[in-house]
Amino acid sequence: MDPEIHITKNFLTEDQCLELILTYRGKLYDSSLRNGRKNKNVRDSKTYLFRNDIELCKLFQHRRMQFQFTEYNPNNFYSWHSDYYETGRYVRKQSNTVLLNDDFTGGEIEFEDYGIVDLNVGDRVSFTPRILHQVKPVLTGVRYSLVAWAEGL
Numbered sequence: 001m002d003p004e005i006h007i008t009k010n011f012l013t014e015d016q017c018l019e020l021i022l023t024y025r026g027k028l029y030d031s032s033l034r035n036g037r038k039n040k041n042v043r044d045s046k047t048y049l050f051r052n053d054i055e056l057c058k059l060f061q062h063r064r065m066q067f068q069f070t071e072y073n074p075n076n077f078y079s080w081h082s083d084y085y086e087t088g089r090y091v092r093k094q095s096n097t098v099l100l101n102d103d104f105t106g107g108e109i110e111f112e113d114y115g116i117v118d119l120n121v122g123d124r125v126s127f128t129p130r131i132l133h134q135v136k137p138v139l140t141g142v143r144y145s146l147v148a149w150a151e152g153l
């Protein structure tokens with residue numbers, strides 16, 4: 001495995017994953033790109049963005065974080081992109097994706113120069129934000145994930 005990509009098995013319990021799904025799936029809106037525009041040829045999903053949740057920050061062991069709860073329905077995807085972003089004040093230092101359920105097909109997360117990462121419910125993949133990656137189209141079911149970006153100066 002690439003040293004810039006790390007998998008943590010059972011980062012969250014199934015109960016914690018279900019709690020996140022039940023908490024956030026009612027708050028979703030159509031996903032947009034970083035510039036605020038929607039482009040369903042690049043990204044087709046629903047998301048909810050939030051910051052600095054105390055309990056989640058403790059789990060990820062980082063003080064300043066942005067979170068994104070994402071729902072991918074059949075045919076939803078996110079094409080090749082990087083998570084790197086500078087606000088002028090903060091920069092994304094680490095990206096994390098936690099798979100929250102497994103009752104879907106497709107929807108694999110794939111990294112350039114590495115390939116598809118096999119995740120189970122509650123597993124986390126952490127990686128350098130500059131690495132290109134994609135979420136392949138969901139074929140059946142609904143895929144839920146929690147993305148977490150650690151931010152710093």
